[in-house]
Amino acid sequence: MPHRLRLTAQRLVALFLFGCLLFNFPLLAVFNRDGDLLGLPLLHAYIFGAWLLVIVLVAWTTERNPS
C-alpha cells in the first residue's frame, strides 16, 4: 500500500512540525508563568501533557496499520 505509506509519512512530518510548535516559543511562553494545574506547576504540566500527546499521536499513527 504505497499510497497508505505516503499518507503515514505525511502524518508523521506533520506531527513533527506540531511537536516543534508545542515545545517552543511562543506556545511555551503562554504557559511560562505562575499557576498550577491539579497541583502541578503550570509549565511542568503543560510540557508533560504536550509530550504525552505527541507520543500518543505517533503511536496511534504508526500502530494503526501494521503491515
Added chain:
Amino acid sequence: MSSWGIVLAALGYLALLFFIAYKADRRADAGRSVINSPSVYALSLAVYCTTWTYYGSVGRAATSGINFLPVYLGPTLLFTLGGVVLQKIIRVVKANRITSIADFIASRYGKSHLIGGLVTVIAVIGIVPYIALQLKAVSSSFDLLARYPLLIPPLRDGSLSFLTDSALYVALALAAFTIVFGTRHLDATERHEGMVAAIAAESLVKLLAFLAVGIYVTYGIHNGFADVFNQARGEALLDALRVNRDSAASYGGWFSLTLLAMLAALLLPRQFQITVIENVNEDHLRRAMWMFPAYLFAINIFVLPITFSGVMEFGLGLDTDTFVLTLPMAHHLPWLALLVFLGGLAAATGMVIVETIALSTMVCNDLVMPVLLRLRPQWLQAKQDLTGLLLNIRRGAIVLILLLGYLYFRLAGEAYALVAIGLISFAAVVQFGPVLLGGLYWKGGTRPGALAGLIAGFGVWTYTLLLPSFAKSGWLSETFLTQGPWQIALLRPQQLLGLTGLDEITHCLIWSMLANMGAYIAVSLLRMPNAIEAEQAIRFVDNKQSLRPGNLRASAADLLPLASRFLGADKANEAFTRYAQERGVGDIEALPADADLTYFAETLLAGAIGSASARVMIATVTEEGAPVGIDEVLHILDEASQIRAYSHQLEEQSKDLERASLELRAANERLQELDRLKDDFISTVTHELRTPLTAIRAFAEILHSDPKADIEDRKRFLGIILVETERLSRLINQILDLAKLESGSGGWRIGPLDISDAVHAAINAISQLAQDKRVALEEALHGPFPIIQADGDRLIQVLINLLSNAVKFVPAETGRIKVEAFVSDKEIRVAVADNGPGIRPEDQEIIFEKFRQGGGNILTGKPEGTGLGLPISRQIVTHFGGRLWVESQLGQGATFFFTLPRTAEETAG
C-alpha cells in the same frame, strides 16, 4: 554498607548481564534471535540515557530548572521523523554495509580515508570525556554508598593511588565485558546480538530503579506530586521551574538545546550503532518511534519531585547530582540505595559498552587499517589470516579508549571540563549533522566540501566550548576567556565577534553550524562531484545502485582469498557460495570476473574493514589496478554515454508510442465508421423487412376483423399477402446469402464450367418473364470458351440477376436485351445490354451498394426488388477474381459487364 557487599552486588549484576548476552548470542547462532523484536529494539535505544540522565537530570533541574527537559524532547521529535529520515539511513546503511557513522560519512564522500579518520578523531575527542563522566559517576556513587550511613562523599585528591581507585577497576571490568561481547567474532554486518540484548536489559534495570526511587520519594516521603510541589512552593523553589526569566534568549537556548539533543540522538556513535547498525528489521522503527519517547517520558516523570525533595532535605550544600542516591540513604533504606546504585551502574555500563564498541570499530576501520594499508602494505599482504589482527586492533582500541577515559577522569576530577561534558559532547558530534544529512539529501556535496565543513565545525567547537571548558577548569589562563587571546576582545571564545546574551551551548551551536554548513556548501560548490562522489551520491540520496557497480574487475580466485583473510575462510566461503547461488552459478569458480562480483566482494569487505579500506584492498587484486587517472575519466565517459544511450532509447520509445497511438486512432476511426455502417445496414434491413410485413399484417387484419368480406376481396387480399410473403422470404434469403458471402463462408460448390452453359441456363430461366413483357432477348456468344473452375449456380444467379434487372427496366413491347460473351488471353467477359432508361453517372457505383437501388428510373418511381441483387452479384464475381461494373448513358440503355479471369482455368488444370 560494606564495600565488598556492593562489589559483590555489582559483580552479580555484571554476571547477569554476561549471562543474558551469552544466551542471546547462542540463540542468535541457533537462528532464534531474541533481539528480533521491536520492543527490544526500542529498549536498547534507551542507551541514550546514561548516568548523565540517571544522576545528572536531578542536578540539572536543581540548578537550571525545567531546562533539563529539552535533552529528551529533542529525541522525541527526531523519532517522530523516524519513519522518514531514520528509515532512509537504515536502508542506505544496509545496502552499503556501513559499519559506523565514520564509515557512513567517508563512504558517502567517495570512500575517503581522510574523512573517515577525521570523523573518528572528532568522535574520540568528543566522547572520551563523556566516558570519563560515566566512570566518575559509578565510582563516586560506589564511594558514597560504601560510606553508608554517612552521607559525605570521600574527597578525591591526587593522593588516591591507582590501585585503590574503584574507577580503574570499573574501567577494566567494562573493557573486559566489551571485548567479550563486542569483538567475539567479525561479522560482515558488524552486528552484536548479545550486546544488544544486554543493553535492552540494562535499560529496563535503570528505568525500574529510577521509577522505584521516584515513587518512594513522591509517595513515601511525600504525599504525591501535588504535595511535593506545594511544599516546594512554600520554600519558594518553584521560580526555578520557569524557562529562565522570560528573556527571549532563554527561549533560544531552549530551542538550541532541543535541536542539539535531536541531532545527538542520531549522531552520537552509540546511538548510530544501536539505532542504525544494530537494527535487525526496519519495521522495528515503527514501534521505537513512540516507545523510545515513552521511555524518556517515564524516566523524567519523577525528576522534579526528587529534585525538590532533595533540595528541601539537604539544601544546595550537598552535590545535587547525588540526590537520587542520598535520598534513600538519608531515609535509611540501604536496599533501595543499592538498587539505585545498580541502576546507575546499568546506565554507565550500557553507554560505555556501546560507545566503545562503536568507537573501536571506527578506530580500527577508519584510522588504524588505512594507516597500515598506507605504511605497511607488504606486511599486510604477507599475512594470510587478518581476522585475528582486526579483532586485536579492536580489542586494543577498546582498552585504550577506556583507559583514556579513566585518565581524563583522574586528570579532570571535579573540574568543570568533566561536569559539563554532557552537552559539550553533544555539540561535538552534532558537527557530523550537516555532512551526514546533507549527504543523504543533496547530491552536490563533495569530499573537499565535507572535509572543510567538518574541520570548520570542529574547529569552532574546540574554540568556543572545549578550550573554554579547559579555562574554566583552570588548565588555561582565565584571561583567555575574559579578554580573549592576545587581548583581542572580538576573539573572546564565548562572545565571538561580540555576540553576547547567549548561553555557551547556543553560542557554540550558532557559530559552529554557521562555519560547518557554510564551508561544506561553499567548498562543495567549487567543483562538480567527481565520478566516485557522484556514484556514492546516487547510492545514498536515491538509495539506488548506480548505473554500474564500479570500474574494477577481479576474479573469484583473487577475491575469495582476499575476503578470507579479513573475514575468515568459513565466513568468506559461505558468503561467496550464497552469492554464486543468487547469480545462478553452480560454484564459486564459475563466477564471471565482472564488476558485479567485484562490487559484491567490496561490500563484503566493507562490512569488516570499512568502505574506504575495502576499496583499497580490492584495488590490489583487480586487473586494472588502482582506480585513478585514466580509469576515472573512462568511467565518467562511460557513465555519460550510458546515460546518453538511455535517453536515446527513451526518445525512440516515445516515438514508437506516438506512432502506435496514431495507428490506434486510425483504427479506431475505421471501427467507428464500420460501426456506423453496420447501424445503417441494420436500420435499412429492418426498414426493408417492415415494408412487406406491414402490408401482410394490414391485409391479414382486414381479413381477420371482417369475416363477411366477399370472396373476391379475400382472394385479392390473400394474393397480396402471398406476394409480400414471397418478397419477404426472398429478402431474408438474400440477406443471409450476403452475410454468408461477406463472412467468406459462401458454401461454394466449385466445379468445371463452360460459361455458355451458364448463359443458356440463365436465359432459359428468364425467358418466360421476358415473353410476358414482350421483350426481345438475344444472345451472341463469341466462343469457344475455356473450361474454368467456378460455382455454376452462383454465376447463373449473377446472370439471372442482371437479366431480370434488365427486363424490369426496359420498356414493354420495344424492350431489347442482348447477352454477349467474349474471350481474351486473360479473361472471359460477359455483357448484358439493354435499351432501358439508362443510369445516371452518379448512380453507377451506388447501385452496387446494399439497399441502394438506382433512383434513375424516373418513369416508374421506386423500382421493385430488394436492392441486394447487385451487391450479391458483385460479391460473387469478386470472389472468382473478376469485376462487375456498368456502363451507361442516360436515355441510351445500360450495359453490365462482368469478367472472369482465366487463371481459374489454370488452377483447375
